[in-house]
Amino acid sequence: MSGHVKNMYPQLSISQAARTLLSLLLVAAIDSMNAGIACRNQQCESHIQRSSKLTRLIHMESVDLLKIYKASQGDLSELFCQMPINIVPNPNISGLDPSERMLSIYSHCKAFLPHLKRVTEQQRDLQPPSSPLLNNLTTAQYRTSGLANQIKCIYQTLFPNLPIPLEPVDGPTSIHPSQNVFQQKVYGCVVLKNFKELLSQIRHELRTIKNQMCKSRTFAYTNALF
Amino acid sequence: PNPCTSDGIKCIMDQSSYRLLQILSLACLACRLTSSSFKNYGTIIPQSPTVEIGKEFTATCVVYEAAKATVDDIYWTSGGVIVPKEQYTKINDSAVNVTIPITRETGKWLLCKKNESPSSLNKSKTIHGIELTKGYPPEKPENLSCMAVQFDQQISSNVTCTWQPGKMDEKISTTFTLFGSNYSTKAQRSSGCIYFGNFPNYMELDIWVDVENNLGKVRSDVLFIIDPNEMVKTNPPLDVNIISEKNFSRTLLVSWKHPIHETVVKLKYNLRFCTVGSGDWTEVPPNDTESSKESFRLQYLKPDMEHVVQVRCMHHTGYGYWSDWSANSTARTPEDKPTSKPDLWRVVIPSQGKSERRVEVICKDPVESNGRIRGYNIKIQDGAWEVVPVNGSELNSRSQERKMIPLYQIPLSDKRRGSIELKAWNSVGESPRASLGIPKLAHEPPPVASLSCFNQDRRLWVEWQPPNVEATGVTEYVLEWVSVSDGAIDWQREPRHNRKAPIKGTLQRFKLYSISVYPMYSGWTGKPLTTACFLEQGAPLEGPSVKVRRTGKSNAEVEWMEIPLDKRRGFITNYTIFYITGGKEHSIVVSPDTYSYTVEGLASNSKQVVRIMASTVQGSTNGSDLSFNTLMYAPGQMEATVVSVCIGILFVIVLTVSLCMYKIDLIKKIWPPVPDPSNSTIANWSPDFPTKAVSPKESVLGDVSVVEVDVFDRKSLCEEDKAGLPLKKDKYLSEEHSSGIGGSSCMSTPRQSVSDSEEGGDSGQTTTSTVQYSSVVASNGYKGQSPCTLPQSPCTLLQTPQCGSSQSQTPSFARSESTQPLLDSEESQEGSGQSHQRNPYFSRSPVASESRDPGDRNQLEMEEQGLASLRFCPLEEGSQQTTPTDEGQSPDEQPGPVPSYMPQLRGHRQPC
Numbered sequence A: 001m002s003g004h005v006k007n008m009y010p011q012l013s014i015s016q017a018a019r020t021l022l023s024l025l026l027v028a029a030i031d032s033m034n035a036g037i038a039c040r041n042q043q044c045e046s047h048i049q050r051s052s053k054l055t056r057l058i059h060m061e062s063v064d065l066l067k068i069y070k071a072s073q074g075d076l077s078e079l080f081c082q083m084p085i086n087i088v089p090n091p092n093i094s095g096l097d098p099s100e101r102m103l104s105i106y107s108h109c110k111a112f113l114p115h116l117k118r119v120t121e122q123q124r125d126l127q128p129p130s131s132p133l134l135n136n137l138t139t140a141q142y143r144t145s146g147l148a149n150q151i152k153c154i155y156q157t158l159f160p161n162l163p164i165p166l167e168p169v170d171g172p173t174s175i176h177p178s179q180n181v182f183q184q185k186v187y188g189c190v191v192l193k194n195f196k197e198l199l200s201q202i203r204h205e206l207r208t209i210k211n212q213m214c215k216s217r218t219f220a221y222t223n224a225l226f
Numbered sequence B: 001p002n003p004c005t006s007d008g009i010k011c012i013m014d015q016s017s018y019r020l021l022q023i024l025s026l027a028c029l030a031c032r033l034t035s036s037s038f039k040n041y042g043t044i045i046p047q048s049p050t051v052e053i054g055k056e057f058t059a060t061c062v063v064y065e066a067a068k069a070t071v072d073d074i075y076w077t078s079g080g081v082i083v084p085k086e087q088y089t090k091i092n093d094s095a096v097n098v099t100i101p102i103t104r105e106t107g108k109w110l111l112c113k114k115n116e117s118p119s120s121l122n123k124s125k126t127i128h129g130i131e132l133t134k135g136y137p138p139e140k141p142e143n144l145s146c147m148a149v150q151f152d153q154q155i156s157s158n159v160t161c162t163w164q165p166g167k168m169d170e171k172i173s174t175t176f177t178l179f180g181s182n183y184s185t186k187a188q189r190s191s192g193c194i195y196f197g198n199f200p201n202y203m204e205l206d207i208w209v210d211v212e213n214n215l216g217k218v219r220s221d222v223l224f225i226i227d228p229n230e231m232v233k234t235n236p237p238l239d240v241n242i243i244s245e246k247n248f249s250r251t252l253l254v255s256w257k258h259p260i261h262e263t264v265v266k267l268k269y270n271l272r273f274c275t276v277g278s279g280d281w282t283e284v285p286p287n288d289t290e291s292s293k294e295s296f297r298l299q300y301l302k303p304d305m306e307h308v309v310q311v312r313c314m315h316h317t318g319y320g321y322w323s324d325w326s327a328n329s330t331a332r333t334p335e336d337k338p339t340s341k342p343d344l345w346r347v348v349i350p351s352q353g354k355s356e357r358r359v360e361v362i363c364k365d366p367v368e369s370n371g372r373i374r375g376y377n378i379k380i381q382d383g384a385w386e387v388v389p390v391n392g393s394e395l396n397s398r399s400q401e402r403k404m405i406p407l408y409q410i411p412l413s414d415k416r417r418g419s420i421e422l423k424a425w426n427s428v429g430e431s432p433r434a435s436l437g438i439p440k441l442a443h444e445p446p447p448v449a450s451l452s453c454f455n456q457d458r459r460l461w462v463e464w465q466p467p468n469v470e471a472t473g474v475t476e477y478v479l480e481w482v483s484v485s486d487g488a489i490d491w492q493r494e495p496r497h498n499r500k501a502p503i504k505g506t507l508q509r510f511k512l513y514s515i516s517v518y519p520m521y522s523g524w525t526g527k528p529l530t531t532a533c534f535l536e537q538g539a540p541l542e543g544p545s546v547k548v549r550r551t552g553k554s555n556a557e558v559e560w561m562e563i564p565l566d567k568r569r570g571f572i573t574n575y576t577i578f579y580i581t582g583g584k585e586h587s588i589v590v591s592p593d594t595y596s597y598t599v600e601g602l603a604s605n606s607k608q609v610v611r612i613m614a615s616t617v618q619g620s621t622n623g624s625d626l627s628f629n630t631l632m633y634a635p636g637q638m639e640a641t642v643v644s645v646c647i648g649i650l651f652v653i654v655l656t657v658s659l660c661m662y663k664i665d666l667i668k669k670i671w672p673p674v675p676d677p678s679n680s681t682i683a684n685w686s687p688d689f690p691t692k693a694v695s696p697k698e699s700v701l702g703d704v705s706v707v708e709v710d711v712f713d714r715k716s717l718c719e720e721d722k723a724g725l726p727l728k729k730d731k732y733l734s735e736e737h738s739s740g741i742g743g744s745s746c747m748s749t750p751r752q753s754v755s756d757s758e759e760g761g762d763s764g765q766t767t768t769s770t771v772q773y774s775s776v777v778a779s780n781g782y783k784g785q786s787p788c789t790l791p792q793s794p795c796t797l798l799q800t801p802q803c804g805s806s807q808s809q810t811p812s813f814a815r816s817e818s819t820q821p822l823l824d825s826e827e828s829q830e831g832s833g834q835s836h837q838r839n840p841y842f843s844r845s846p847v848a849s850e851s852r853d854p855g856d857r858n859q860l861e862m863e864e865q866g867l868a869s870l871r872f873c874p875l876e877e878g879s880q881q882t883t884p885t886d887e888g889q890s891p892d893e894q895p896g897p898v899p900s901y902m903p904q905l906r907g908h909r910q911p912c
Helices: A010-036 A044-072 A098-126 A132-158 A181-225 B006-037 B637-662 B664-670 B696-703 B722-739 B749-754 B763-770 B823-831 B846-850 B854-871 B884-889
Strands: B042-045 B050-052 B056-063 B074-078 B088-092 B095-101 B109-115 B124-131 B133-135 B142-151 B158-164 B175-180 B183-187 B191-195 B205-213 B216-219 B223-225 B238-243 B252-257 B267-275 B295-298 B306-315 B329-332 B343-350 B356-364 B375-380 B386-389 B404-413 B418-425 B434-438 B450-456 B459-465 B476-483 B489-495 B500-502 B512-521 B529-534 B546-551 B556-560 B574-581 B584-590 B596-599 B607-616 B619-622 B626-629
Touching: A044 A132, A044 A181, A098 A132, A098 A181, A132 A181, B042 B109, B056 B074, B056 B109, B056 B124, B074 B088, B074 B095, B095 B109, B142 B205, B142 B223, B158 B205, B175 B191, B183 B191, B238 B306, B238 B329, B252 B267, B252 B306, B267 B295, B343 B418, B343 B434, B343 B489, B356 B375, B356 B418, B356 B434, B375 B404, B404 B418, B450 B512, B450 B529, B459 B512, B459 B529, B546 B607, B546 B626, B556 B607, B574 B596, B584 B596, B637 B664
Parallel strands: B042 B124, B050 B133
Antiparallel strands: B042 B056, B056 B095, B074 B109, B088 B095, B109 B124, B142 B158, B158 B191, B175 B183, B175 B205, B205 B216, B205 B223, B238 B252, B252 B295, B267 B306, B306 B329, B343 B356, B356 B404, B375 B386, B375 B418, B418 B434, B450 B459, B459 B500, B476 B489, B476 B512, B512 B529, B546 B556, B556 B596, B574 B584, B574 B607, B607 B619, B607 B626
8 A cells, every 4th residue: 555545446356466566567667668758859839839839748747637537537627636745846937047947847747747647546445446546646747757858858959068966956846644534535626626727838938938049049049159 | 804903914014015025026127127128238319319400519438338339430310321431520439420411311210239249140239310400590571560450449469570581490499479668479480469458559669570490490570660650550440321312412521530549549531432332432631531530522423323432441651551442332422414415316217119217316314414414305307395204214324235226207208308306304303405416318428427336345446537538527426235135225426536446335245236427517417327246246145047949869959048237146157067977977068048958979868967056256166957868869860861761662663664664565575475376366357458558657667566655655645644545545545446457546535435435445455565476477578678578468469579678668567456466567557657656555445346246256266276376476585586587598598578466666766
């Protein structure tokens, strides 16, 4: 048990171990995949554009994900999702210049990954295996990891002389050790809600960064030629 | 035993010990047998290797002590052939290397052997052997490509990749591994499917293939995919709908929905449309639908046509794969008024015996009818417009073929011109006006100069030359074709500059078409030129049926009917007559316009088989065989033979009879007549004899001594029929009897007047009238040898002519009463008065004598007999040949003229 109350499904208890193992393997594969992809030199605009599309996709899916989550939690008031939970990362992108804001995007993506993972694990105990929620949660992890990797590559491309901190700039993610089912549901809803807002902000930030950075770099590159 | 007691336990232990000992003994025995039978003398390193063709392979043979041999005794064989010593490398006293080149021909087995002592039966002993597996390392796969398909509203996590594998050695196990970033999976030889868990939308992806076997490993080029969406094949667009808007007869609005959310994959679309049944798709230019829109308006469509629309999509960048086309969506554009003229034409039917034509007005719907034609307005000459509603004139949008519509029939004088105007109308409006002029029959403009047709690309082409006049004014040409078999008519128009054109209508193969080209002079029809053509010729469906019109002895006339038009299937180029005679088949080729032929040279009175083969340029077809028998004789041959034979026989008969008649004297020689003394009547004449004077004429002809009867003397017969000869003889005789000797000539009337009373005369006697019964003795000697003085013979009462008085002397003669024709000489002398004329009818008929009573007859016979004995000395047969000269020269023997009835030949009548 990963610090949460298990919602027992007797009829499915036999394959519980197998499901757990499969989930672990899938998450491990997501981590390894995204970690293993090297950054390639690409055009700034296309690179950011592709990341924007991915952000848009994740955002769209996060909206659906939140709907599905709420629908699958039973009588969960919308108000509970508005409750502030300190352990859930703040979705606001911080920073003054583009590099800082990009680093903030990267850090937020990285920060939400363990929370998404935790919610997935909690919901795996709460939902039947065939629930689309589990699949969507897994997909959200997978795409967020990929987005973080792309942001990192863009950052490295745009700011090659700036190092990327190993830990998120907002500090290490703290997860509450134990929660009851209600707490799990509220926690999951808040995580997904913040995650959706984060993606919305990332879309906006990336659009801004694309306009700022790619044009300026093209201009700088052009000046360098002359 | 009970296992719970001590005895039992002991017992069990004993038994188990015994069995254990047994097993150990068997194991020891097996080991000994094995060690003694399969001694290990050495080994080869490496064991069972896979070797690459084209490279060298080195193996090491390690010899054990048990082999009792040194490396010097070792030699290698590869595929049964000893490897040369030069390829050996001695490592130490117990190991030796061998290096061999590996080729396709290299043997499978590589053996390490040692030479045995000469005393040994076996000259060599194998130390060890290995099996070589030859092959090639894998080749690099090429053309790696991957595709992910849509699954639900996402892209499937399974990515399917294909590639072209290089050459592979089937004997060597080869593995293919497909890699996608950090995922991998075993693949087939040329394809594989990799599972990503989640499809990596907008995330970089590397895909490659590793191929490995025992001889090596090779990796394909890495497929670096920046956006995996570019290898996506989505579902076709959803809910394709077409909206037809009234008053927009040439447009259709097409709408659809994205098959997948635009956020996942941004798509571009492609549309195509066609009219129902045509199958000729028209694609909307891709630039018009590049954006991710969900509707499009098709323009410049045909009104009142049902259109089919399909839509497909792919990634908006153009990379990846087009989706399948969506299902057909159909809609009909609204109607519009006809925008082209109806195709107006006519059929002129000449009237028999009248100076007028019947003109049938026909037409086709306008090409751009833009809706269902509901009727026509027609105007003949200067009349009013008439409405001709039509029901079946529905333009079939699925077929471009327009039906012919008969509209009107009008009589038109040959001396009048005709003009027709026509408009078509549908629910929206009227078409432009079409007009057609029919000139006077005698003033038809000239036809085209030449016309021909030919086949090309399975179409029938018509070629023509313009009319041979200057400034013809031809505005267009009308090609008209009529099916000869069923009379179906169709036509098409060609521009004035065209000299050839394919027939656009549906023609059937093997059918004869009459094709006419009409030059059109500003709407007026010219004189047509017509030819006959086939779209495609073939061999006739059936051969001509033959029958025999006439058979002969060696020939037969066969005739056949023309093959029916629907079975001819081409122009008959010739007929070939096959006939079998004498066991051999013969053939005769005749022209196509020949329908009968006389086959010669057939065997008579034999069975003949004949058949006719009809040929076209595309083949020939035989008709059925016909058997018949020739005649034994030619027609008329039998009749001619019979007639000839009959004529021959008749000729022979006539000739024989003629000969008999002409050569009667010869016959008489053969069968001399025997005089019947009883018929002699000379005795009756005896009292008158002395007083009877001899006329000078008779004396002139007195040299005739023998009177002959010539029944065939034509002069004597005059115009009398020979058949009436016996009767006439009788008549003459009866006349003679009544009028006496010296009657009239053959034409004298008395003969005719007396004839009837004597009809019942004895014909037998008449027949015998030809027989000379007696002779009149002439006194003039013979052949000029006139006796000077004939002594008075006691045997004759005839006066003997005096010698020297040749002209004036009166010959003395004796008249015999016999019925012998010898009397003719006397008669002729008296009647005709000509020396050379002889009348055969002067014979005395026996009827005359028979007319007498029997008493007189007997008396007469007695008198005759007495006279005969006194006055006649009939010549013997042999003496008849004796000439008078001879007789005269031998007066001693037979003095005086001897009465003779020898036939007097004309040639002998020479004057003294």
